[in-house]
Amino acid sequence: MSQPRTIALDAMGGDHGPSVVVPGAALSLERYPELSFIMYGNEALIRAELEKLPRLAAKTRVVHTDLVVSMSEKPSQALRRGKGTSLWLAIEAVKNGEADVAVSGGNTGAFMAMSKLILRPMKGIERPAIAALWPTVRAECIVLDVGANIGASAKELCDFALMGAAMARALFHIERPTVGLLNVGVEEIKGVEEVRQAHAWLKGTELPLDYRGFIEGDQIGQGVVDVVVVEGFAGNIALKTAEGTARQIGEYLRAAMKRSWISQAGALLAAGAFRILKRKMDPRRANGGTFLGLNGIAVKSHGGTDALGFASAVDLAYEMAQSRLVPRLAADLAAFHHKLEAPATG
């Protein structure tokens, strides 16, 4: 059931601030009329955008602040002097229960550091993860961690599996999502120690997910599992590499189509097909990295995106808010940590 949900927006985050955030929110509101917003930032700038969008204005509360976190600020700096910034206030709204989820296109490191400080990690979690939606030939899958942390212990990889499964349950409405562990080979002899240990635990522990074992990088886009688990360094590189490859092939395709008049005529006839392809490959459609493992949900939008891309991040935030993800995940994590500590019974 769709319930009214409130989203806290850092209106100053990202490269374009309110000129992208406000029209982006309006696009999401068209799709989900039950949404309402709190926008934090320079009130005059926000109001100037809201004036053009009366329906959105009616569903939006504006909270003024002059303080902003710059894109170049280091996370530690941002923590020290971040109080009262638009980013800080948006996260605090989730903490206080005024909003269901926070969205920002701002500085990723600062956003994560503040979210950890304000929302606090769930019990037993030291490192929250950033989860990305990854388009596949079937539909979409969830990949995490895509860069919140570098490296992950075996336990943390298992935590990521549970976090990803919780997100898949929320977004894909599957009770037991399939989960794969990203590795360099399908043979058990390969891989790092942490990955092997996580594999053993995921295989040997009763968990609310369907563990499918190791997968390799080329299987992500084939949609073989709902959730792909990997530590943040390799995960971030995989995500960026896939984005780069898609752009590269788009460039090849455009160049090839221009090579002759006949190809150009063909491309003209096939324009509808190219539009579908372009839509499939549009990085704005899968915009939004979800912070998981905190007592509250926060979604990071790409800083350079436009209103359409920002709306994808807001849509994602809305879908996450619709689910009762946090309490369920907290229970799943507690049960797993309890099993890890208890002697094996199997």
Place this chain on the structure above:
Amino acid sequence: MSQPRTIALDAMGGDHGPSVVVPGAALSLERYPELSFIMYGNEALIRAELEKLPRLAAKTRVVHTDLVVSMSEKPSQALRRGKGTSLWLAIEAVKNGEADVAVSGGNTGAFMAMSKLILRPMKGIERPAIAALWPTVRAECIVLDVGANIGASAKELCDFALMGAAMARALFHIERPTVGLLNVGVEEIKGVEEVRQAHAWLKGTELPLDYRGFIEGDQIGQGVVDVVVVEGFAGNIALKTAEGTARQIGEYLRAAMKRSWISQAGALLAAGAFRILKRKMDPRRANGGTFLGLNGIAVKSHGGTDALGFASAVDLAYEMAQSRLVPRLAADLAAFHHKLEAPATG
């Protein structure tokens, strides 16, 4: 100048053995008539293929062995009982100076382990790397390590930079190849300790390469540098992810073109353009992982490839053999290690 070069082929390696290896060699011989081959494996099977290819047969010596390394064998097993196998003999031919380079489509782990044992790592090198050719919008770049080892110290990352630069010099004929270090962000505050330390050394040391700093995954395919350096876990995942993304987009494109009669007609007209695209995206064209850091060159072909793909690996082996890579690289590595040990001079 093209000189006669001899390539040692493990004729039993890969999923299809001599039925791919022999016709693959024939394709390369058409391009490089100065080539000759030694083929190791089941003589009857090899001869049966050679009979159809008299020009190749005239340039090929066959050395019979019944012993083969299976694809499922663990590297340690392969080392213990690998002596006299077709893979072993091919590598040994390089060691003995009978061949300039060895090519196999067999078991990667066994191939690397045997190459280390037989050819020995260069002085000061503990971990050889596997380098891949990566198609870019400009031409090609070299990415290493793509899976010889998991993890790499700062010194090893610098060694990879020198190895990759040597390979770029051999293949692209650039005296000072550009090198980038793959990281999760362009800011110096990000990344693992090893990557940051390698960055400092590459920036601060006089080396026979043009170090360009950090790059991210989406820049590989843009061809921003000639050589991309990364440890093997993330490198292998990046490579596989790029392959998977290319396949995924190919599937999108085919599906989109079939959606209407008009699109199909357009696709028919643009068939020439699609052929160019297909060729650009053909993974067989960039087939071949080069083992670097050993006293001799070995090239791993994809095990499941066909004759055209195997020929790409042989072509690569030939181009590597043409260069005086090994002695030059040994000198570069020795000079770098000397600088690391010497006190900084500013």
